[in-house]
Amino acid sequence: MWFWWFIFVCDLLIPVIMIIAGNMMWKHAPKKINGIIGYRTARSMKNIDTWKFAxxxxxxxxxxIGWVILMPSVVIHFPFYHSSENIIGTVAAILCTIQCLILVLAIFPTEQALKRTFTEEGVRR
Structure with a gap:
C-alpha cells in the first residue's frame, strides 16, 4: 500500500509542476531573454516582444493542460489500489510517459502562435 501512495504522489508531480510553472511563466515571466529559465526556442528568443509573448x-x-490532466491522473490510480507493485509501476510508467509527452507537445501550439503573430525577423504582424 505504501508503494501505491508513493507512486500516486509521484504521478501528480508533472501536472502540479505544469500548473505552478505555467502560472509563473504566464504571470511572472522572466524579464530578460535568457538561456536558462523560460520557454526557450530560437523563435521565442528573437527579441523581448517574442520572448514575452512566448x-x-x-x-x-x-x-x-496541468489542470486538465490532474483529474485523470488521480482517477487512473484508484482501480489499482490493491494491485501488485509490478502493475502499479507499469501503470505509473505509462501515465508518466503520457504526461511528459503532453508537456513537450505544448511546444507546437506555442510555436504556431509565434509564427502567426510575428514575422521571421520577430516583428509583430
Whole structure:
C-alpha cells in the first residue's frame, strides 16, 4: 500500500509542476531573454516582444493542460489500489510517459502562435 501512495504522489508531480510553472511563466515571466529559465526556442528568443509573448502563451497553455490532466491522473490510480507493485509501476510508467509527452507537445501550439503573430525577423504582424 505504501508503494501505491508513493507512486500516486509521484504521478501528480508533472501536472502540479505544469500548473505552478505555467502560472509563473504566464504571470511572472522572466524579464530578460535568457538561456536558462523560460520557454526557450530560437523563435521565442528573437527579441523581448517574442520572448514575452512566448512565455505568456506557453504558461497559459501549461496552466490549462496541468489542470486538465490532474483529474485523470488521480482517477487512473484508484482501480489499482490493491494491485501488485509490478502493475502499479507499469501503470505509473505509462501515465508518466503520457504526461511528459503532453508537456513537450505544448511546444507546437506555442510555436504556431509565434509564427502567426510575428514575422521571421520577430516583428509583430
Amino acid at each position: 512565455q505568456e502563451h506557453c504558461g497559459r497553455l501549461w496552466w490549462k
